[in-house]
Amino acid sequence: MYPTQAVFRPLTNRVLTGAGVRYARNLKPTSISTRNILTLKDHVYFSKATAEGPGRNGIVKSFGDSPLELKMAMPKAAGGKGDGQNPEQLFAMGYASCFLGALQLAAARANKKELAENAKVTANVFLGHPSEPDIDGFGLRVELTVEGCNNDEVIAAAHEFCPYSRALKHGAEVTVTKA
Incomplete structure (x- = not known):
């Protein structure tokens, strides 16, 4: 099945909300929510x-x-x-590599370094249409699979520490400028 052709519209009619980018004309004043994002010092x-x-x-x-x-x-x-x-491949590669490093660090911090020494992380990145009808274009879904480390606490700590996980969970500061 092939996805429908993407429709691109200028960003000037969009508003950033907690649920992502939406068209301002589709928003009700009460539906705009704020979301704190992770910033860097x-x-x-x-x-x-x-x-x-x-x-x-x-x-x-x-x-x-x-x-x-x-x-x-x-x-x-x-x-x-x-x-x-394609960008999804590169994102999957970066996320898998970053999460593996976070997993090994989390295991070492828990004095259980051996738990993650032979671990393997697979990232599946899916490109598709958002289920919410007011969001145009495409979205991503990510599934991480951890092999070789069965400790839920270490995996959870890695998920909290990994910059990719943080960016997806808490948001990332993004600035778009013209050169």
Whole structure:
């Protein structure tokens, strides 16, 4: 099954609410809620990536210690050629790697380092249409599977510590500017 074609509209008619981005015309004054987001007092690492070309079928480059350049492509299941990587793959890779590091740190902090030494984390990232009819475009759903660590407290602590989990649970500060 192929998803319907995405409809893009300017951001000027949108309002950020606790449930995500919605069209202002669909909001009732009582439905706007606030959500605190996690902000940073400082940073210990900075990463930069640039995408160019025909959107999801262009090139993405990262800079820094170990530069990386990838050809991007819409997945076949979404109507593309599938001859490159896609943002969902990159998100899944980053989340799985980050969560594994958080899991190992949580186990070490609990003096149970051996619980996560051979652990493996799989992240499944799903791109799809939001079930709420007032939200246009696409959304993500993430499923994490932890293998090799059966301690629920360590897994929960990792979920609380992992920056990807925090961004999805608490929100992340995002600033969009024009160059």
